[in-house]
Amino acid sequence: MPDGPADRTISSVDENSRSVVDFYTNTYQEDGRLTNRPQARLEWTRTMELLRSLLPDAPARVLDVGGGTGVYARALTASGYQVRLVDLTPAHVALAAGGEPPIDAVVGDARALPEAADAYEATLLLGPLYHLLRAEDRVAALCEAVRVTRPGGRVVAAAISRFAGPIDFAATGRLTEAALAEARTLLDRGANGPGSALPFIPAYFHRVEELVAEFHAAGLTEVEVHGVEGPAWPAADAAVDGPLAEAVFAGALDIARVYSTEPALLAASAHLLAVARA
Incomplete structure (x- = not known):
């Protein structure tokens, strides 16, 4: 791996990067997202549980x-x-x-990190992969994570499941004919587009095997994938206004823990969390 960040100013010339910045600056408020619905609460709870089990002990350096x-x-x-x-x-x-x-925070692109090689004991990419529509860009981001992580350190990356959007819409009574048609299209294409029936910035939705392949392409080893919210998260969202809301949420959380790495159920989670050795 090279000693310094990739020699390119991607974010200044990349239209996709500009659209991401515009979306989070002018359209969507990210702050507070992880507390506003059962799926998000499951995402937060399980991601923190997994990070505590996967990361080296504090006070390790984490990017x-x-x-x-x-x-x-x-x-x-x-x-x-x-x-x-x-x-x-x-x-x-x-x-x-x-x-x-x-927080010590700087502006930067996941594909050209402003960091020295081997500077961190673990690197997290909990957002970039689904905002990078091309496989080569996702692998570039993972390669950068490898570069800045010391040998043997952990790289942890999140992805959105290929099936998350349509399942969400079905669970919350919003599955229109247009959204159902897009669900069929997403099976092969993987990315939504402008004017999508699933209202989100254009993003990439992974199959489990694609995520593993991208980790391997970046030279990562010992890849393990977790289903973050587990297969019962749609029930928690559907029950949110009913008398069993907290009981269903608690059950969904327990099931997510039990089936965290069960291959047959991984893609039923809204998010996937992959971890590997640099």
Whole structure:
């Protein structure tokens, strides 16, 4: 791996990067996303549980790539980790740096990290992979994670399941004919597009085997994939306004823990979390 970041100014010329920055600056408020619905609460709870089990002990140095407004970085900092956050969106970086506790945060592109080689004991990519529509860009981001992580350190990356959007719409009574048609298209294409019936910025939705292949292409070994929310998250969202809401949520969380690495159920989660050795 090279000693310095990739020699390119991707974010200044890349239309996809500009659309991501615009979306999170002007359209969508990322701060607070992980508390506003059962699926998000499951995502937060299970991701933190998994990170605590997968990361080296504090005070290890952790790079949080695509760390948004610092929600995970702040929790890890509070647990004693030395965390630096890199995010493409300047507004996210400002919120991360200005929060409590403040996070060491800089603007940067996951494919050309402003970091030295072997500088971290673990690197997280909990957001970038689904915003990179081309496989070569996703592998480039993973290669950068390998470069900045010391040999033997952990690289942890999140992806959105290929089936998350349509399942979400079905569970919450929003599955229109247009959304159902897009569900069929997504099976092969993997990415939504402008004017999507699934209202989200154009993104890539992974199959489990694709995520593993991209990790291997970046030279990562000992790849393990977890289903973050587990197969019962749609039930938790569907039950949110009913009398059994908390019981269903608790059951979904328990099932997510039991079936975390069950191959037959991984893709039923809304998010996948892959971990490997650099």
